[in-house]
Amino acid sequence: MVKGYTSFEEIDKRLKILELQREINQESLKLNFQNARVDLVPQLFRKSLGTNFTQNDTLKSLFITFITSKALSFIRRKRASRNRD
Numbered sequence: 001m002v003k004g005y006t007s008f009e010e011i012d013k014r015l016k017i018l019e020l021q022r023e024i025n026q027e028s029l030k031l032n033f034q035n036a037r038v039d040l041v042p043q044l045f046r047k048s049l050g051t052n053f054t055q056n057d058t059l060k061s062l063f064i065t066f067i068t069s070k071a072l073s074f075i076r077r078k079r080a081s082r083n084r085d
Helices: 008-056 058-084
Strands: none
Touching: none
């Protein structure tokens, strides 16, 4: 469905709105990508630590997994409180 415009001002206004929406979507995509990257890297790091320590000692593996889980939850809480401000 094609919308008809009656003036160049309407066209310019619509183009400006579309440009701003595109910029907002790009920034949102960047932010989502950054959050996903930050959330994935510590999990991969934790898994690799767990694998290394499982080969040596199960107790060490459990301890490292527990500590990294607590550290990650602390970081996520700090990030969430920073995003709210």
